Amino acid sequence: MTQSSDVDQVLLPTPRVRGRRPSVWRGFFGNKKAALGFGIFMVFVLMAVFAPVLAPYNPQATQFIPFQGPSWHHWFGTTATGQDVLSQLIVGSRVSLGIGISAGIMATSLAIVLGMLPAYLGGRTDTLFNTMTNIMLVIPGLPLLIVITAYIHQTETWTLALVMGLTGWAWGARVLRSQTLTYVRRDFVVAARLAGASHWHILIHEILPNMLSLVIANLMFGTLGAVLAAASLQFLGLGNPNSISWGTMLFWAQIGQALLNGAWWWLVAPGAAIALFGASMALMNFGVDELTNPRLRQARRASKQFGKPHQGRPNN
């Protein structure tokens, strides 16, 4: 292995990859949409981390007048049992983000393994795993989640994350597989193989760095999907209703007939939080998309630029 890694240094275009990475990050933050998305995302993360300090009241305490509208003391009003909605929102971000991000990471890791490895190995393994991926893709996701959680009964937070991670990998695996297939016969991969590099080395050090943007996009889509799905399940009462999260807030708002009592703030706050978090993911993804697909970045179609001073492609 020591011998082959020397050869790697000579044969592989590592300097190119290494040299490109910082500029990708610069491009990411240079992109307005991506930077905005990242900013919103960080606000949520900080909110979740410092939730106990930030929350003005105890989120469980039923000590206020029920159905109070937004005011200076209760920015987002109170619930039917007199709990402070803002405190619940802040504390609830922990469970919601926790489920979303951990399920997203789990699904992406599974997608990397189940998508890349079979594509690299090819043959029957590939056919088998690809069929499996396609089956997972067409079996409707949310109904499957509902059925699973209904059997489990009173799903704990981490069980929910686990179930979503285990069911949410198929789309990513499909995308990563097809991308891997385009790399398998490239010169630099063949060279690495001839140099005696192991399969794992080739997959992780040669192929994966080229697909980093896809992996990141996948992570964000996975997280967004998991946050939405978790909220749906909790809204249906399939999570643990006693834990505080954005989804269970919506569940209690529905149970407490928030709308019939005109308490729109009780519903609007958690939903808007989910939407805003989702939008941050989508914004970042949009940025990555524009970065990796030069055609999306061009201001206009090339042919419409005839007769105008030449606008170079924005460098990133």
Place this chain on the structure above:
Amino acid sequence: MKYVLSRLGFLFISLWAAVTVNFVLPRLMPGNPAILMLGRYKGQLTAQALHALKLQFGITKQPLWQQYVIYLGHLLHGNLGLSLTYYPIPVGQIIAQSLPWTLGLVGTATIISMVLGTAVGVYLAWNHGQFWDNLLSTVAMFTAALPYFWLALLLLYFLAYVYHWFPLAHAYSTGINPAWSLSFILNVLRHALLPALTIVVSSLGGWMVGMRNNMIQTLGEDYITFAEAKGVKKRRLMFQYAARNAILPSLTSFAMSLGFVVGGALLTEVVFSYPGVGYQLLVAVQNEDYPLMQGLFLVIALAVLIANFIVEMLYGRLDPRTRQGQGGAYS
């Protein structure tokens, strides 16, 4: 022909997978959940029904493979068991009653959403980087991140509860008799309008952005530049040359997103108490009515799989490359 056969093969394999998931799940869970369910419903069932339920959920001494064979046999005869919530009505009958509502509502709304979104996407790609493109693709990003059911709740509150423009719930007014009369049909349409609106609003953005991105990709191809240089008219270039090719990936995602749409609409149905498959699924879950739940899951899966098959057949017709069968049988 080889293509059709391989797709048909995939249809059956995925069907088998869905059926097996249904069989395996209750048996896989720690402390078979069906035992709890049976405990709850014990007094209300006949001995025969109780025995059938025990067979269906694996509370017997029979070996697993035997249970599996019996289960498959029942399915082949269309026997999904009896619903516990609506005892003693068979599950199949409840599904037959709720399926038309879902197909009518979700099917129509999805087709409207896809056609509209794709058309707007073509326009946006053509005017890439201009005002409407920037505005709508940003708006679409936000709607894609919205929880479906939350949007439904808000629309329900503002448009139905505060302003009384739409009815609050159900597929038709409670005092009215279902019949093929004009007034009944109008009543049904009025009730379907708001749920359909929420489905269209929340899924439109995805179609729009998808088509826009594909179309921009296609517009960058050399053959488009060549056609434009040759003097092909704008309309012809837009639709015959570019959109025709750009729509192919959209079709695939149409098939893929059907599962998502059925899932999302499931909650829309819950919010509006619309008597479709999704609403019944929630009823089944809340009452621990596992036979009904299993049956509904199978029907949803079946619908999505068949729709997927149809789209793939269509795709094969539209894009000859898929028919040549490159790679493995299922690639």
